[in-house]
Amino acid sequence: MRSSPSVSRVLARPPLAGSYAAAVALVLLALCPFLVLTTATSLMRPVLLRDLHATPFELQLAIGLSNAGYAFGAVAAADLIQRVPRRHVYFVCEAGFVVASVVALSARGIGQFGTGIVLQGLFTGLLLVVALPPLVTRRNLRELPTTAAVVSIGLFGMVTLGPLLGGLIGDGGDWRLLFGVIAVLAAAGFAIGLLSFSPNEPLAPGAGFDWLAIPPALAVTVLPFFGVSWLTRSTFGSLVFLLPVVVGLLIGVVLIVAQYRARDPLMPVRPISNTLPVAGIAGAMITGATFTTLVELTEVFLLAAPRYSPVKVGALLTTQLLGVLVAALIFRRLLPTRWTPVLALSGLLSIAAASVVLLTLSASNAAAVVPVAALLLGYGAGAGVTPGLFLAGLSVPAAAIGSIFALVELLRSEAAFLVGPVLLHFAQDRGVTDSGYRATVAIVLAITLLGALLLVGLYLLGGARPHRPDLDAWLGGQGGAYHSPPLAARLRKG
Numbered sequence: 001m002r003s004s005p006s007v008s009r010v011l012a013r014p015p016l017a018g019s020y021a022a023a024v025a026l027v028l029l030a031l032c033p034f035l036v037l038t039t040a041t042s043l044m045r046p047v048l049l050r051d052l053h054a055t056p057f058e059l060q061l062a063i064g065l066s067n068a069g070y071a072f073g074a075v076a077a078a079d080l081i082q083r084v085p086r087r088h089v090y091f092v093c094e095a096g097f098v099v100a101s102v103v104a105l106s107a108r109g110i111g112q113f114g115t116g117i118v119l120q121g122l123f124t125g126l127l128l129v130v131a132l133p134p135l136v137t138r139r140n141l142r143e144l145p146t147t148a149a150v151v152s153i154g155l156f157g158m159v160t161l162g163p164l165l166g167g168l169i170g171d172g173g174d175w176r177l178l179f180g181v182i183a184v185l186a187a188a189g190f191a192i193g194l195l196s197f198s199p200n201e202p203l204a205p206g207a208g209f210d211w212l213a214i215p216p217a218l219a220v221t222v223l224p225f226f227g228v229s230w231l232t233r234s235t236f237g238s239l240v241f242l243l244p245v246v247v248g249l250l251i252g253v254v255l256i257v258a259q260y261r262a263r264d265p266l267m268p269v270r271p272i273s274n275t276l277p278v279a280g281i282a283g284a285m286i287t288g289a290t291f292t293t294l295v296e297l298t299e300v301f302l303l304a305a306p307r308y309s310p311v312k313v314g315a316l317l318t319t320q321l322l323g324v325l326v327a328a329l330i331f332r333r334l335l336p337t338r339w340t341p342v343l344a345l346s347g348l349l350s351i352a353a354a355s356v357v358l359l360t361l362s363a364s365n366a367a368a369v370v371p372v373a374a375l376l377l378g379y380g381a382g383a384g385v386t387p388g389l390f391l392a393g394l395s396v397p398a399a400a401i402g403s404i405f406a407l408v409e410l411l412r413s414e415a416a417f418l419v420g421p422v423l424l425h426f427a428q429d430r431g432v433t434d435s436g437y438r439a440t441v442a443i444v445l446a447i448t449l450l451g452a453l454l455l456v457g458l459y460l461l462g463g464a465r466p467h468r469p470d471l472d473a474w475l476g477g478q479g480g481a482y483h484s485p486p487l488a489a490r491l492r493k494g
Contacts, residue, residue, distance in 0.1 A: 013198060014194065014195050014196055014197065014198060015195055015196075016192075016195040016196035017196055017197075017198045019196060020138070020140075020143055022192055022195065022196035023134070023135045023138070023196060024135065024147075024150050025189075025192050026131055026135075026189060026192050026193055026196055026197065027131050027132055027135050027150065027151075027154060028150070028153075028154050028158075029185055029186065029188055029189030029192065030090075030093075030094065030124070030127040030128075030130075030131040030132075030189050031124060031127065031128060031131075031132070031154045031155065031158075032154060032158040032185070033097070033101075033120075033124075033182040033185050033186055034066075034070065034097075034120050034121060034123075034124035034182075035124070035154075035155065035158050035159050035162075036158045036159065036161055036162045036165060036182075037066075037117070037120070037162065037182070038066075038067065038070075038159060038162065039159050039160070039162025039163055039166065039295065040162035040163070040165045040166035040169070040178070041063055041162075041166060042163075042166060042296055042299055043163060043166030043167045043169070043170040043299060043310040043313060043314055044166045044169045044170050044175055044310075045059065045170075046170060047169060047170055047172075047173075047175055048113075048175060051175070052107060052108070052109055052110045052113050053109060053110070054109075054110035054113075055110075055233075056232045056233070057229065057230070057232045057233040058110045058114070059110060060229045060232045060421075061114070061226065061229040062110060062113060062114030062117055062118065063117070063229075064225040064226065064228060064229040064417070064421070065114065065118045065121075065222065065225060065226070065229075066114075066117040066118045066120060066121035067121060067225060067413060067417040068118075068121070068221035068222050068225040068226075068417075069118045069119070069120075069121030069122035069125060069221075070121035070122070070124050070125040070128075070409075070413060071125060071220075071221045071409060071410050071413035071414060071417075072122065072125060072217055072218055072220075072221040072222070072410075073121065073122040073123065073124065073125020073126040073127075073128070074125040074126070074128050074129050074405065074406040074409045074410060074413075075125075075213065075214065075217040075266070075267070075406045075407075075410055076122075076125070076126060076214060076217070077089065077125065077126040077127075077128070077129035077130050077402070077406065078129050078266055078267060078402055078403045078406040079209065079210045079213065079214055079266055080126070081129065081130060081202065081203055081402065082202060082203050082204040082207040083202050083204070083205060083207055084202055085199065085200050085201060085202055086130050086131075086134070086197075086200050087193075087197045087198070087199055087200055089126065089130045090127065090130050090131060090193055090197055091190065091193060091194075091197075093123040093126045093127045093130065094123075094127070094186055094187075094189050094190040094193060095190060096119065096123045097119075097120055097123040097124065097127075097183075097186040098183050098186045098187050098190070099119075100115075100116045100117070100119035100120045100123060101116065101120060101179050101180075101182050101183035101186060102116075102183055103115060103116035103119070104116025104117050104120065104179050105176045105179035105180055105183070106176075116179075125409070128405065128406075128409060129402045129403075129405055129406050130402075132151065132402075132405060133401050133402040133405065135147055135150075136151070136393070136398075136401060137398045137399075137401060137475065139475050139476075140475075141471055141472060141475060144335065144336075144471060144475070145331075145332045145333070145335045145336060146332060148328075148331050148332060148335045148386065148390060149328040149329060149331055149332040150328075151386055151389070151390075152324065152327060152328040152331055152382045152385075152386040153324060153325065153328050153382075155385065155386060156324045156378070156381045156382050156385065156386070157321060157324045157325065157328070157382075159381075160317070160318070160320035160321040160323075160324055160378050160381075161318070161321060163295070163299065163313065163314040163317040163318070163320075164311075164314035164315060164317070164318050165178060165314070166310065166314060167309070167310040167311040167312070167313050167314025167315065168310075168311050168314065169310075170309075170310030170311065170314075171309055171310050171311040203399075210266045212258055212259075212262065212266075213255065213258075213259065213265070213266040213267065214266075216251050216252075216254065216255040216258075217255060217410065219247075219248060219251045220248055220249075220251050220252040220255060220410070220414065221248075221410070221413075221414070222248075223244040223245070223247055223248030223251070224244060224245045224248035224249060224414065224418055225417065225418070226244050227240070227241045227242070227243070227244030227245035227248070228241070228245065228417075228418055228421045228422060229421075230244075231421065231422070231425045232425075235429075236425075236426075245418070252414065256269055259407075260273065266403060267403045267404070267406060267407040268396060268400055268403060268404065269407070271395065271396045271400070271480070272392050272395050272396060272404060272407075273486075273487065274395065274462070274484035274485060274486055274487065275458055275459065275461075275462030275463075275464040275484045275485050275486065275487055275489070276341060276391050276395060276462075276464055276482050276484035277391055277392040277395040277482070277484065278458060278487060279341065279344070279388075279391070279455050279458040279459060279462075279464075280341070280344055280387065280388035280389070280390070280391025280392050281388060281391075281392050281408055281411060281412075282388075282451070282454060282455065282458070283344045283345065283347070283348055283384055283385075283388045283451065283455050284344075284384065284385045284388030284389055284408060284411075284412050285411055285412050285414075285415040285416075286348060286384075286415070286447065286448065286451035286454075287347050287348050287351055287380060287381060287384030287385050287388070287451075288381070288384075288385050288412045288413075288415055288416035289415040289416045289418075289419035289420065289447075290348075290351045290355075290380075290419075290444050290447055290448050290451075291351060291377055291380060291381045291384075291385075291416070292416045292417065292419070292420040293419055293420040293423045293424065293440075293444055294351070294354060294355065294358060294373075294377060294441070294444055295317065295320075295374075295377060296420050296421075296424050297358075297423070297424055297427055297432075297437065297440055297441065297444075298317070298358060298361070298370060298373070298374075299313055299317070300424065300427070300428070300432050301361065301366075301432055301433070301437050302316070302366055302370065304432050304433050305362070305363040305366070305432075305433045305437075306363040306364075306366050308366070316366070316367065316370040316371055316374065317370065317371075317374045318374070319371040319372075319374040319375040319378065320374045320375070320377055320378030320381070321378060322375055322378060323350075323374070323375045323376065323377065323378025323379035323380070323381075323382060324378040324379070324381060324382040325378075325382075326378075326379055326382070327343075327347065327378070327379045327380075327381075327382025327383040327386075328382055328386075330343060330383065331343060331382070331383065331386060331387055334387075335390065335469075336468065336469070336471060337468060338466035338467050338468050339466060340387050340390065340391060340469070341387075341391065341459065341464070341466060342466065343383050343387045344383065344384055344387040344388045344391065344455070345452060345455050345456070346383050346384075347379070347380045347381070347382070347383030347384020347385070347387070348380065348384050348448055348451050348452050348455065349380075349448075349452055350376045350377075350379045350380035350383060350384070351376070351377065351380035351381075351384065351444075351448045352445060352448040352449055352452065353376050353380075354373045354374075354376035354377045354380060355441055355442075355444050355445035355448060356445065357369060357372055357373040357376065358373045358441050359438060359441050359442065359445070361373070361437075385412065388408075389405065389408050389412075391482065392404050392407075392408050393405060393408075394469050394471075394474060394480060394481040394482050395480045395481070395482045395484060396480050397474070397477060397478075397479055397480060398474055398475060398477055399477065423440050423443060423444065424440075426439075426440055426443075427439070427440040458487070460490075461487070461488045461489070461490055461491060462484070462485045462486065462487055462488060462489050462490070463485050463489050463490045464484055464485055467482075467483075469481035469482050470483075
């Protein structure tokens with residue numbers, strides 16, 4: 001018996017399908033639960049090691065592979081939505097995230113816990129590409145700046161709450177309760193999806209599995225993250241560290257080159273190989289890596305030198321959230337203007353300023369210095385990463401933004417979650433309360449300053465003049481909003 005046309009229309013269009021607030025809530029509930037965990041676990045380590053009877057290597061491997069799952073999931077989603085409707089993928093991922101959270105919170109050993117958090121990372125990476133692009137590409141120019149601010153808060157605002165939550169649990173709280181709350185939030189996201197996610201068709205129903213992108217992306221994420229995790233039980237000279245990292249990064253280079261040369265690539269590298277998107281992606285990678293490193297390094301120093309409790313460490317770092325909110329509000333105002341590249345550069349310079357402040361950190365002045373540095377770090381993350389993401393995404397047609405987000409998040413995650421553990425291990429080898437801390441902060445400062453010079457050099461050599469993005473044309477599917485000169489265009493003319 002066929003349904004009546006009226007019933008079919010009701011089933012085809014959920015009651016909140018046109019609601020902007022519901023679309024925003026859907027994205028935040030899809031992304032924030034796992035992103036909070038990425039910065040909460042460092043201050044929860046002693047509790048997790050005790051309750052799960054785990055070694056430091058086992059716990060670090062579980063955390064590292066969960067981050068790898070997030071990066072790989074974004075690429076896998078770009079391929080999957082070619083053949084499967086986004087709505088179906090969304091519900092499977094949200095339901096899977098709930099199950100993964102229950103698996104983790106009920107774990108009595110590191111094997112089950114690691115399985116749970118790796119799946120959490122994988123499903124969140126998938127949700128990034130499934131849930132975020134429909135919000136960004138809504139055909140309402142007035143909503144887009146607010147959406148940009150929401151993306152910034154979703155990607156980094158909740159990340160900055162992680163240390164406080166991790167500190168509360170590290171001081172004797174119940175980490176299982178945190179995972180339970182996260183499962184409930186994911187279930188709420190599932191419910192909102194039922195009310196607001198409209199049915200849709202796959203992007204390319206006849207497309208086959210992308211063998212040239214997916215297996216290499218898996219290797220690019222799993223191998224280096226495994227190698228870095230091995231540092232918890234070895235040294236920089238260990239082949240078990242060096243081989244996976246070097247091989248994984250080489251495969252990454254091959255993947256990018258192959259996508260650039262492919263006739264119909266999963267991730268369109270060629271359209272974003274111009275000045276503005278390359279500068280945006282490079283800035284996002286450097287900012288993400290230095291931000292993560294300084295936050296983790298500061299936590300380790302505060303626990304070791306003044307011997308602060310985990311909750312006090314987390315509380316001192318909460319001014320990051322204010323910095324992210326300021327950056328998000330500024331980005332909301334600047335997105336329709338020509339100043340987004342300048343904002344992205346200011347984020348990197350703010351990380352450099354935070355590094356200078358942290359060079360003065362000592363056991364006696366930590367309570368005054370850390371909140372200032374954390375404010376600068378939060379602004380730097382919000383101003384440096386999300387604008388860079390949009391510089392790349394707005395340089396291609398709106399229909400391709402999901403694939404671009406997947407590529408940028410792969411590269412950004414690779415940088416952020418590899419550089420941080422390596423530099424942290426370097427600091428601990430030299431003594432985090434002695435020369436190791438300041439030497440590592442100095443290295444981060446040098447990276448940020450060189451990164452800022454790189455961005456300025458890219459702009460100058462490319463001859464990229466700041467211009468307003470053509471958002472009307474972009475939302476209308478008429479091409480990219482930014483029209484950027486080729487890399488080193490001025491040198492090519494010469």
